[in-house]
Amino acid sequence: MTGSVRLLLADDEHLIRGALATLLSLEDDLVIVAEAASGPEALAMARAHEPDVAVLDLQMPGADGVKVATSLRAELPGCKVLIVTSHGRPGHLKRALEAGVRGFVPKTVSAQRLAEIIRTVHAGNRYVDPELAADAIAAGDSPLTAREAEVLELAADGAPVAEIAERAALSQGTVRNYLSSAVSKLGAENRHAAVRLARERGWV
Amino acid sequence: MTGSVRLLLADDEHLIRGALATLLSLEDDLVIVAEAASGPEALAMARAHEPDVAVLDLQMPGADGVKVATSLRAELPGCKVLIVTSHGRPGHLKRALEAGVRGFVPKTVSAQRLAEIIRTVHAGNRYVDPELAADAIAAGDSPLTAREAEVLELAADGAPVAEIAERAALSQGTVRNYLSSAVSKLGAENRHAAVRLARERGWV
DNA sequence: GCGGCCTCCTGACATTTGTCATGCGGAGTG
DNA sequence: CACTCCGCATGACAAATGTCAGGAGGCCGC
Numbered sequence: 001m002t003g004s005v006r007l008l009l010a011d012d013e014h015l016i017r018g019a020l021a022t023l024l025s026l027e028d029d030l031v032i033v034a035e036a037a038s039g040p041e042a043l044a045m046a047r048a049h050e051p052d053v054a055v056l057d058l059q060m061p062g063a064d065g066v067k068v069a070t071s072l073r074a075e076l077p078g079c080k081v082l083i084v085t086s087h088g089r090p091g092h093l094k095r096a097l098e099a100g101v102r103g104f105v106p107k108t109v110s111a112q113r114l115a116e117i118i119r120t121v122h123a124g125n126r127y128v129d130p131e132l133a134a135d136a137i138a139a140g141d142s143p144l145t146a147r148e149a150e151v152l153e154l155a156a157d158g159a160p161v162a163e164i165a166e167r168a169a170l171s172q173g174t175v176r177n178y179l180s181s182a183v184s185k186l187g188a189e190n191r192h193a194a195v196r197l198a199r200e201r202g203w204v
Numbered sequence: 205m206t207g208s209v210r211l212l213l214a215d216d217e218h219l220i221r222g223a224l225a226t227l228l229s230l231e232d233d234l235v236i237v238a239e240a241a242s243g244p245e246a247l248a249m250a251r252a253h254e255p256d257v258a259v260l261d262l263q264m265p266g267a268d269g270v271k272v273a274t275s276l277r278a279e280l281p282g283c284k285v286l287i288v289t290s291h292g293r294p295g296h297l298k299r300a301l302e303a304g305v306r307g308f309v310p311k312t313v314s315a316q317r318l319a320e321i322i323r324t325v326h327a328g329n330r331y332v333d334p335e336l337a338a339d340a341i342a343a344g345d346s347p348l349t350a351r352e353a354e355v356l357e358l359a360a361d362g363a364p365v366a367e368i369a370e371r372a373a374l375s376q377g378t379v380r381n382y383l384s385s386a387v388s389k390l391g392a393e394n395r396h397a398a399v400r401l402a403r404e405r406g407w408v
Numbered sequence: 409g410c411g412g413c414c415t416c417c418t419g420a421c422a423t424t425t426g427t428c429a430t431g432c433g434g435a436g437t438g
Numbered sequence: 439c440a441c442t443c444c445g446c447a448t449g450a451c452a453a454a455t456g457t458c459a460g461g462a463g464g465c466c467g468c
Contacts, residue, residue, distance in 0.1 A: 013290060013311035015318060019223030022230075022315075086217060086290070107217035111226075114219060147445065158396030160424070174446050180426055190426080190454085192362030192396050349414065365455070378416055384456055394424085394456080 005122045008034045008051035010042035010068070011084075012060045020055075023111040030115060039063025043071055051079055053122050055114075058085035058092060066092065066099050073100040080121045084114070090136040091202015093128065103127040142203040148182040151175055153204045156195050209326045212238045212255035214246035214272070215288075216264045224259075227315040234319060243267025247275055255283055257326050259318075262289035262296060270296065270303050277304040284325045288318070294340040295406015297332065307331040346407040352386040355379055357408045360399045 007024065009032055011017040017035055024030050034049040036042035039062035046054055054072060056065035063071075069081040082103035083096050093104050103121040105114065106129055120127045142149065154164045161179075165172040179191045188194035198204045211228065213236055215221040221239055228234050238253040240246035243266035250258055250272075258276060260269035267275075273285040286307035287300050300308050307325040309318065310333055321331045346353065358368045365383075369376040383395045392398035402408045 014314050015288070015311045016220050016223065018315050019220065019227045022227055023223045084219070107219045110218050111222050145444065158392070158394055158398075158400055160393055162424090170445095171447060173448060176426070177428095177446085180428090183426080188362070189364060190362055194362075196362055351415065374415095375417060377418065380456070381416085381458095384458095387456080 004029050004031045005118060006031055006033045006049070006052045007118065008032075008036065008042065008046055008049065008054040008079075010036040010039075010045075010054065010060060010065075011057040012037050013057075020111070020114075024115060024118075027115045030118060037061075039065075039068050042068050043075075046072055046076060046079060050076060053080045053082055053118055055082050055084060055118065058083055058096075059087075066096050066101070069096065069099040069101045080124075082118060082121050082127075088129070088132045088135065089200070089202040090132070090138075091142075091204075093132055093136045094202065097128075104132060105129045106132060136202075142198075142201075143185045144182055144198070144203060148178050148185070149198075149204060151178040152182050152191070152195060152198055155179060155191050156199075156204065158192070208233050208235045209257055209322060210235055210237045210253070210255045211322070212236075212240065212246065212250055212253065212258040212283075214240040214243075214249075214258065214264060214269075215261040216241050217261075224315070224318075228319060228322075231319045234322060241265075243269075243272050246272050247279075250276055250280060250283060254280060257284045257286055257322055259286050259288060259322065262287055262300075263291075270299050270305070273300065273303040273305045284328075286322060286325050286331075292333070292336045292339065293404070293406040294336070294342075295346075295408075297336055297340045298406065301332075308336060309333045310336060340406075346402075346405075347389045348386055348402070348407060352382050352389070353402070353408060355382040356386050356395070356399060356402055359383060359395050360403075360408065362396070 007030055009017055009021055014037070017037070021032050021035060025032060033051055034045040036045045039060045042054070042056060056068055058065040065083045069083065072079055072081055080102045081100070083101050084105055084107055085092065086107050088106045096104050103117055103126060105117055105127070117127045144152065151164060151168055154167050161172050161175050165175045168175065183191055183194045186194045186197045188197055211234055213221055213225055218241070225236050225239060229236060237255050238249040240249045243264045246258070246260060260272055262269040269287045273287065276283055276285055284306045285304070287305050288309055288311055289296065290311050292310045297308050307321055307330060309321055309331070324331045348356065355368060355372055358371050365376050365379050369379045372379065387395055387398045390398045390401045392401055
């Protein structure tokens with residue numbers, strides 16, 4: 001019924017990208033029209049080749065899969081995006097779906113399974129790995145306000161309050177208040193543990 | 205000249221392992237005799253199949269590549285270990301070499317290149333990715349004493365001093381002294397930034 | 409065996425935090 | 439319009455952390 005599905009493959013790891021390209025090419029109805037090793041390159045390739053489905057790694061240098069997906073959605077609405085990831089953090093899934101991504105799978109699936117999912121997505125359906133979906137639902141929505149999240153993010157690399165205050169253009173007292181409320185909302189022992197928790201749940 | 209090289213492939217990501225298996229099988233002189241998705245499984249498979257070369261992912265559930273390599277060295281001295289990794293942290297390389305690993309490459313290499321390296325390793329030579337080697341040399345040796353490193357590691361998840369002291373069976377004052385000296389040695393602003401730095405350089 | 413380094417401790421102090429009460433203006437909701 | 443959040447702030451206090459000075463014992467190399 002359909003002709004072949006034209007694919008863009010983006011992953012910064014040569015080994016994996018190449019291997020994947022070979023494996024997917026074995027499927028009769030899939031053809032890889034472009035490959036990319038970075039976010040910007042993926043975008044450029046997509047513009048040049050207008051693939052039916054873009055298979056993007058979540059973590060790439062330059063711009064991550066979700067950012068690329070956002071741009072693609074605007075420029076090539078017909079191109080479906082499928083995100084593949086090693087570390088399935090709940091928050092990423094949410095961000096990805098908001099960016100209009102049509103599929104989200106961990107790298108633990110087999111190539112056959114991936115091929116099927118590519119077809120599913122190409123047919124206009126969505127596919128989200130059940131386990132990741134369950135995690136995302138379990139993690140729920142972020143209880144943090146925008147400011148709390150922002151301050152927490154600035155605290156992520158261990159910067160002292162003074163520096164956070166400066167970078168966020170807030171008073172030190174305010175920063176401490178936000179951190180304090182974030183910490184208590186997350187049930188953490190201190191801000192650093194809070195950062196860790198928020199990271200795990202994908203809230204930062 | 206030599207017969208075929210018998211390989212064990214271990215990586216927790218099905219997609220990658222499968223793809224890799226297929227690609228490497230295309231090489232006439234390479235044959236995959238076993239696959240594993242975790243550290244312990246890799247060990248069990250190695251015992252059962254006694255491969256010539258074990259290609260291990262650095263990060264796997266159960267036991268990481270280096271731990272597996274250590275065990276393999278003891279149990280199957282004839283089996284050469286080649287570590288493949290996504291995130292090339294300098295410290296890992298050092299630990300790996302100490303564990304008797306014969307090769308260490310990032311996943312950014314191509315499959316052809318990997319095949320060559322497998323042959324190199326099988327022939328009894330060593331191979332370390334030049335870029336990773338350069339990084340490792342640049343990062344140098346850890347300036348931390350064993351205790352400092354231990355305490356810093358316990359501080360990694362944001363635990364308060366009291367907890368660290370308990371877990372390390374030290375007094376709180378001692379813990380603070382170790383942390384303090386570690387922080388100053390690393391030139392960090394506080395212990396959390398120090399943890400980050402030490403992580404980056406592979407010293408924890 | 410002496411000096412140097414590491415480990416482990418104590419105690420005191422300055423600084424950085426976390427916590428709480430409180431206030432004010434704006435946005436959104438009922 | 440009253441009410442409730444959020445953003446932003448102050449100030450004050452308690453607790454955790456960082457910094458110094460010092461001291462004792464152990465191990466190693468010279």
